[in-house]
Amino acid sequence: MPDAQAVATAVADLVCQAQQAALRKPLGLATGRTMEPVYAALRLQLGRLSPEKQQAIRDGWLSFNLDEYVGLAADDPRSFAAFMADQLQRPLGLRADQVRLPDGLAADPQAEAHRYATALAAAGGLGLQLLGLGGNGHVGFNEPPCGAQSPCRCLELSPATRTQNAGAFGGDAGAVPARAITLGLVEILAAERILLVVTGAAKAGILRRVLEEPPHDNLPASWLQGHPAVTVIADAAALAG
Ligand code: GLP
Numbered sequence: 001m002p003d004a005q006a007v008a009t010a011v012a013d014l015v016c017q018a019q020q021a022a023l024r025k026p027l028g029l030a031t032g033r034t035m036e037p038v039y040a041a042l043r044l045q046l047g048r049l050s051p052e053k054q055q056a057i058r059d060g061w062l063s064f065n066l067d068e069y070v071g072l073a074a075d076d077p078r079s080f081a082a083f084m085a086d087q088l089q090r091p092l093g094l095r096a097d098q099v100r101l102p103d104g105l106a107a108d109p110q111a112e113a114h115r116y117a118t119a120l121a122a123a124g125g126l127g128l129q130l131l132g133l134g135g136n137g138h139v140g141f142n143e144p145p146c147g148a149q150s151p152c153r154c155l156e157l158s159p160a161t162r163t164q165n166a167g168a169f170g171g172d173a174g175a176v177p178a179r180a181i182t183l184g185l186v187e188i189l190a191a192e193r194i195l196l197v198v199t200g201a202a203k204a205g206i207l208r209r210v211l212e213e214p215p216h217d218n219l220p221a222s223w224l225q226g227h228p229a230v231t232v233i234a235d236a237a238a239l240a241g
Helices: 004-018 035-047 051-060 080-092 109-122 159-164 185-189 201-212 220-226
Strands: 027-029 063-065 067-069 128-131 153-156 179-182 193-198 230-234
Touching: 004 035, 004 128, 004 193, 004 230, 035 051, 035 080, 063 080, 063 109, 067 080, 109 153, 109 179, 185 220, 193 201, 193 220, 201 220, 201 230
Parallel strands: 027 063, 027 128, 128 193, 193 230
Antiparallel strands: 067 179, 153 179
């Protein structure tokens, strides 16, 4: 793909198609800068469908996000819940319970991770899963080292990830929550189809490693190589590594 806009359009096309399938499992969604143009393209494409099709998609929508920071309320503008409310839930006219995320304020985050995984399993597991790529090779918040059998859990974020995500926290890595709840590779690899979305020159080095190195714990995204239906959708800058 030539650029991030082309990537966004292609990913939005696939999500749009998936959300029109009669029998479909929940959609797996990601946050992050990579997803902002994707969700903008999705809003645009869904808005071009007939009112009947839009209503059918609204009625049937159920998505599970990958992760959430521990300690942030859903209405905290820095939370992933707030990101999803801004990007998709409110613009598409969805109810809050149709766009699910782990509860960052749960008193027992480990128990919340278990509850979230149980709710996902009860809903049938994931159909189409969107993934971004962390600068250290994480997907969701599965920080290295991380095996393919890692379940949904609460974990410590690495200094690299807190630095990568400091932008939403006034540029202060120390203000980024120290822990998060994330779906594990177990739930991600059980999705029917995975789209790994990667844009920008800053991701070129890590994307090359993910594509070329044999799977190993220090590069969590490398475990995606074992999935039968994974597609990497990247722009030229990310593929130039
Ligand atoms: C974040 C999120 C991931 C996201 C990745 C890339 O920390 N937990 O789900 O895909 O890192 O983020 P970005 O798209 O902002 O580069």
